[in-house]
Amino acid sequence: MWNPHFHLPVIHDWMIYGLAMEAIAGISLVAITGLAIYRQVRGPRRIGRQSRFANSRHWHAYYIEAYIVGLLASIFVIRGFKVALDDFPFPVWVTPISHAVGAALPPSEAGLALVAAFKLIISWMFFLVLGLVMTMGIGWHRFTAPVNIYFKRNADGAPALGAAKPMMDKSGTKPLDFEEADPDEDPFGAGKIEDFTWKGLLDFTTCTECGRCQSQCPAWNTGKPLSPKKVVMDLREHAYEKAPYLLNGTTEETPDIHDDVLSLLGKPLVGTEEEGGVIHPDELWACTNCGACVEQCPVDIEHIDHIMDMRRYQVMIESSFPSEANTLLKNLENKGNPWGMSEDRRLDWISELDFEVPVVEDTLPEGTEYLFWVGCAGALEDRAKKTTKAIAELLHMAGVKFAVLGGMEACTGDPARRLGMEYVFQMLAQQNVETLNEAGATKIVASCPHCFNTLGNEYPQLGGHYDVVHHSQLLATLVDEGRLTPVQPVEENITYHDPCFLGRHNKVYTPPREIMAQVPGVKTQEMHRHKERGFCCGAGGARMWMEERIGKRINTERVDEALTTNPDTVSTACPFCQVMLGDAINEKKSAGEAKESLEVVDVSQLLLRSVKDGRPTTEEVEAEKA
């Protein structure tokens, strides 16, 4: 029998209960209504591709929002009817919304019964939602997100940033040894949805479709087809579609299999529309591995791991990747650097200095504090060589004993690994680990954030354990300790570009900024997207060696943003960023859109300009010679 005066035993008239219920329901109602309005105002219908909800399935979101609004509103209406019936134990100051609603309602027991029934139905809808969300995804994350966050790859930090996920053998416990690996037995990346690990499938099903990853993705923001959200959603839909057949044990060999099932089972994971692929190759190869998606995801989905798994299969099994990358791989395999230059060219920069730099022959010279890992760009690319020389000069001035490997240094393997060619990565990495261990290196300073990341975070996967710092960290410490003193004013407006593999992947945001702050006269201005939300230069993920044919160039987008700060100089701390931004600035200069004097410099070059010990710098000697 319906009793309109029913209430909870014991707590029904506790002030704290009345207040908590009012506050939670009130705040939730405002928040969920705000979200629905935001979805309208910032939805793709109004702002198109810029909307982070582009690609999301809207009716699912509105369905769940309507369910929550219905539930919360019915709480206030029931309370309102109780106020009207003078059967409500809380005063106005504790439950103002309920009293306001009650003032507008008649004292009707029938009305109260009706709304209570409605609330009951809405509550039962929860179970309906529960059933539906199994296939909807958008509500399902409430159950899977805590598990997904708990099982993220780097439990003590951001997931899937820093080291790339190593390739494991079929046991899943040992890194894959290419000497013994068997592509028919061991997983060579992901060529089918079932090749992803359980964590991958959990990632796909956990996506909330919030679009935060998409809104930060440099590829999506420059008009390319890649959206990390869409990749995750497409993989999820494909997994849901295929799962019943996989669970049934249906295979392409199963007798009386239907054509539609056959085509589903044979659907390529990566392929064009004509091939019926789940992920288009243009999506797969547009990723710069910048990590913005991983950093932004509220439920710790590890997009980069999945993109790399698909790349690994495409490169190592299908031999299908952008043709330009072929040259990169050949050069890495044959010459140990992406440009295919001979190894003795790695010492050219030293001859341009006016002091001796010790080069390791077998082991590090006595008393060496740091092995200076120069990197391929730092040794072979003209603009990056200036940074290398600036770092060497600064270390020399500060009295830091350092040595270089010269011709014994090979590419760390980062571009090969990020391209998906794990075999070449392992080959180069093993060679370097052997060299470093034989030389007795323990402390390394690296000028390239990609080398810094690979040496410090990935070489331990292959038995190379070193204390690795980035040059900006070491130089900031030397300034801090008074071993380098910037004195010459540099009267310039400078904006700093965060390299993704220094910032987002390794959380080194402060040292480069500290260096700039110590240089007298420098006025710094941050770009809108900086630090965790910094925008890639377009070079990572081996993109440096691929053509960028679709949409706006990522480096141009970044330079456009830099220009909004009206800089005299753009500073950075990565040779690849320096090259990419430099190229875009040169184009802007040719188009008359940037001042002729605008340049990109590494923070070490900036510091060198300010730190004078009475001698001309190498740059000045060069300028004089010219």
Ligand code: SF4
């Ligand atoms: S890593 Fe960067 S480029 Fe790749 S999908 Fe994520 S945000 Fe986009």
Ligand code: SF4
């Ligand atoms: S940020 Fe994470 S949860 Fe949000 S859409 Fe992207 S992958 Fe899904």
